[in-house]
Amino acid sequence: MKNKTPSRLKLTYIFSYILIFMIPFLVISLIFYYNSVKSLREETELSHTHNLGIVKNTVDNHIKELGKIGALISYDYKLSQYMVSINEFRPEAISELNKYKGNNSIIDELYLHYYEQNDIFSADGYMSMDTFLTYKTDLQESNQHAFLTTLNEVNYPQLTLQTKAFGNHPVFMYPLLPGPAKSHGVVFMKLSETFFADMINTILGSYQGAVYIFDQNDDVIATYSNNADNLLDISVIKDSFTNVSNISELKVNKVNYSIMKVHSDNTNWTYVTALPTIQFFNKVYQFKNFMLLIVVFMLLIASFSAIYLALRQYYPIEKMLAIVKERDKTFQFTSKNELDSLRISIETMYEKHDNLQTQFANQQPLIRDQYLTMLLQGQNKAAEKLSDSLHLNLQLVENYSFVFVTSLSKERLSHIDTEELEAATSELLANATIYSVELINDKLMTYIINSQSKDTSEQQVFLNLFIRLLHNIEPTAWIGVGEFYSGNEQIHRSFIEASAAYEHGKSYEEQGISYFRDIKAPQETLWLPKDLLLTLTQSYKQGNAEIANESIKSLTAWLRDNHRSIHLAKHMQYDIMNTIIKIVNEIGVNVNLEKIYYLQNITSLEQLEDNLLTFTNEICTVISSKKENQKKQLQVDILKHIKDHFIDHDFSLENMAQSFNLSASYLSRYIKEETHMTFSQYVWELRLEEVKRQLTETDLPIKNIVFNVGYIDAPNFSRKFKNSVGLTPGQYRSLCVKDLKRI
Template sequence: MKRNLRRYLKSKLFLKYIWSYLFILLLPLVFVTVFIYQSAAGNLREEIEQSHLNQLTQAESIVDGRMKELGDIASRIAYDDRLISYRVHDPFYSREAIDALDQYKSTSSIIGDVFLYFHHDDRIYSSQGLSSLDVFSEKYIFQNWSKDSLMGDLNDVSFPTMRPADRVIRGTYRQQSLLAYLVPITPNSPNPHATVMYLIDESELTGLIDSILGSYKGLAYIFDNHGQVLAANNHGETINGLDTGHLFSLDPGIHSVELGGKAHSVVSTKSDMNGWTYVTLMPSDQFFSSVLHIRSFIIMLFSIVVLAGIGIALLLARRQYHPISALVDFANSKSRNDRGTGDALLPGNELEHIRSALQEYSSRADLQEPYARNHLLLRLLQQGEDRELEPDLLEAFNIRFDRSQFFVIAMERGELADPSQDYQDWQTLASLLAEVDIPGLRASAYSVELPRRDQMALIVCFDPHPAMESFIHMSRIVDAVRSNILEAFDLNPIMGVGTGYSQAGQLNQSFIEACSALEFHTPSEKGGITFFEKLAPASEEAFWIPKNVLLKLSQSLKQGSHDVSAHMIGEAMTSLKEGSPSPLLSRCICFDILNTMLKTASELGIHHITQEIPTSSAFQSLDEFEGQLRKLASHICTQVQQETKHKESSLKDQMLGYIDQHFMDHSLSLESLADLFEISPSHFSRTFKENVGLNFTQYIWQKRMEEVKRLLMTTQEPLKEIIGRVGYADTPNFIRKFKKETGYTPGQFRKLNHPDGVLLGEMLQD
């Protein structure tokens, strides 16, 4: 499994399948994830921003309310009889004024202390009592508010003013960050006579914001309408003044700013009452922490789905690639090269390799199709009806036996009309007659090359004409074929024509009849047609065996066709029984049949059949005699078949011996060998493939390749001379085929296998 996976991962096609499935998975997944994230995060972000803005607005409203509350307190102080100037200065009523101020102080939780100052007075009043300004300035030491400025502001302020938070030393040790809120009284009067000053702890204001913001930890600022920072809660962080001014200039709402190289979220709101601006500033990852949690969850979920998708993509890609891999393995196992590629993937795409292999196989099939087709038809002529002769096989070779009548024409080349005419014309004729259509006579024909190089057969299928006798119809078909041959090739072949039959399975009988008619033809005639039906006229005595039956019997024995010979013996004996001759004449006729068989056996060179000859007692019963004749026919046919196999085996040895001696001859070809051994090229190719396992071209190439490899490994001859020696003229084409088969160029092969290959590789280039 691991080995296959490693092999798959080396395949570009397999990786392409994986990426295709991942693309199909990831594309919608990315869109869906982005949509879900944008929708969820956007809604949550909007909720967080709006909630935070509402909270800050609420803080602003509370502070505004407290400021209004202080204004109201100042108004009450202005109209409080206990706090009028003369009563405050009066020693008797001063204690009552102090208590009144203390009461006003207690009415607001943000007031740290409250002071009442009458303009141009040298004293100031508080809930703690009456003190001179010198004592007050010593008790409250402001870092950025001098005594003179303090006196000026107390005397000159004409509208409520909030001073920014300042560091104040109270007494000798205590420091506070306080805001001073100055309210002139009578409020809104153009000529106020006094000023109420509230000292407010800065944390009272920023604490309001912090309490409303809850768990958010950031910076909070309150700016006055001039951009001064009234109060701030930095939580230990600081920003420069430029950044502070930038915060004040932002419009109310929510903003994203870059501070110190880090993204921050800013929420700003502005009071309609006093123009103060409230700002909170915090890192975006804190402000949108919930959004970040959602993003992290979605990323994690996305990663899990992607990992699962990768696993699924691997399974689907493997499932899709597996049959392709099997096809590649099959193509490699059936390929002509012997490289032993193993698990190594061939260069290029596997589909291209399969396509190339299919083209190669198709080329081989196209090359072998005529021979396979001829072998199929020859088997039909020799054996007749064959269970292995499937309709699909006939259809594959475009052979259609869809007519009602069938007969065979056996042809022999005979004498050439033109002595200079080459034997190639006969081969061309065989190719042209491979499939013939004669529409005027409603006939079609298929040629079959016979084992002898100058003989062929023609299987004719036709539909009888209603107004024409079957024999006349057959004669016209034969004349049409002969006329076309004479016209196209100037050949005058000898023809023997068998009887017509209604079934394609009886073509073997028609073939034997055609061979008998061909054999009976007179050699002195210049071409001609012999019909088996016209060989012997009907006998005057009905019981005599027709001559054509004896001819057919003899020919069937020569062909080794046991079925036809048995049929002929049966037909002869039936004819004899129906004639009812006298016993003596019957014995003579039986001897006639026996003599025909013995004469044929003698012509075939079969002499050791004495034990198979019927005894004299067999002549007492025609049935017994018929059985003895059948046994004799079977023995003769068996001998013929064995002799044929022996000849083919001997022929194979002769052919291989000749090829092994002459395979380096560039003129060696299938046709030249067929001519040399006097057999047809079709029969030669079929016999060679059946006995060797390779076709002729493959065998020659293999022999030449072995010789080239041997010479490369053992000699220092230049490559071009080696290729020429083995009979190959096209050097570049040979190098391409050599590399395709071995995986190396001849030069690389020599370097790897020659003892001095490294040095030779430098001297001998392809």
């Protein structure tokens, strides 16, 4: 089996798609990694800042609550200096202090001291200052004096750890009568040892770092770190206070720290968190295996996708190459790039496309005739669909339209060019569009006039000019004219009226123009209206059930409104039924006439109308189908006639048109649509094939063969034969004889 070398263009496609993907993928991966770190850092910083804010708010609220307790105590008369100095009231004072202590869970003990007294009061009782210092505090004797000094100099509420009176317990001190005036006592509260720890221990979460709380003097109140290496020098932290932003970056010992701070306006305390920034990258790096797996997976998916897309993009080229190789056996690669090799084939394709466009343009007239015929038959939806699908350039856009019909004799019709006649007619009427169509079933030339107005005087002038033009071609001609209607939907109605007017003029041998409006003019009411009977006749002939039903309804309405004797009305009903029977017989439609005869016994006009409408719908469907079949059969007969008579010496387009009672222009258009050749080209091809057959299968002289296929001038035929085949008839016969001997 022969190994197939991969196409260079295909490989180029594959590598190009992979490269196109890889570059953006790597850039996006780096951007994604950087944004992940940045986003994680921002979220972490915002989260820690938020947690610091929660701690700040909690401390502020606790200090506010403790301040309220101090204020209540300072104004409580039961705890006044006078009341506690009297032994009888001291138990009540101690009970009152116990209540205040119980109101707040963070207070471990509450003490009241007046400077002028040596006693200290608490929820557990009262004692002397010496006893308090010795047994209730953790102070050494050397530090007791400093503590007393601090108590005596308290001028405003404050929370501090500096006293160390109770070890690591924070102390809140509230001066009695706080303010610029000298206080006369102090309330100090021993708070829970975990007061700060409970709040700041959870701030860091899973991150390594440190938390600091500074008071209004920028002294450290509390610190917490989950790694001793992360505790920074206090002076370094204080340097960051000058930064206005709540989030800043600080570099210490070549380590970058993210500093987050929150300041309390109530206490002037500052809350700070310091986190090494390297851990943000480490957090993302912890997912490296997972991310690596995702990247590898995406690379594989992308690679397969790139290959798939490349092959899919290359597939049309490969398919085109396969088609070209299959259709064009002479196709060869002109370069290593298949696209260059396809250039010639594409150029050839465009040439063929232009040829098809030319053929379509040649078929346009016949398609236009089909469209106009549909309008005349009332098939408006089908006509609109045909026009939209084939983009016909027909402009029936004016407000009003009317139809007139005429006919020509076989001799005149076979020589006339209907397109030239239509062009000449268009010059007779300004501000209007004129279209003509040859109805081969009815042997009529039909014209549709689309104008801006329905001026009957202008219509009459135009028709008089037209009949003069027509008399130059056909001295004896009848013209039937329908009425004006608005919109394309009513063109078929005007056509029925024009056909009725034409039949009326022809039946009375009134050459010239017959207007349907003249037939409709007021007339004696002794018998059925002539215009309704004519409209009924023509609508039946055209298989138009819509207008036929309207005519029947109008006739029965006339019978109903114009009262006649029973016998006269019965005869009129017979006239309607006889008209229908006559039309059916003329058209040659096989129907059960017993349905009509049965109607003779019906006395009710309503019942008669219903039965006639039912019969009309049935018969019009049959007539319409018959007319379509006749048209198709006529078209089949045309091609068969050509194949049967192309060898006749007098065979011509004009003679054939006369045989079928058609115009030469219509016949020429139809042959071109069916065979994609002109009449002359088609006849030549048939004669050429017949000559080839006789040259191969008979021993007749070439002159006789040429004469047998309809040619008299043998030398002229031989030249045309050589131009088509590349050989003379004699050379062709010799070549075929040699081939037969070899076989």
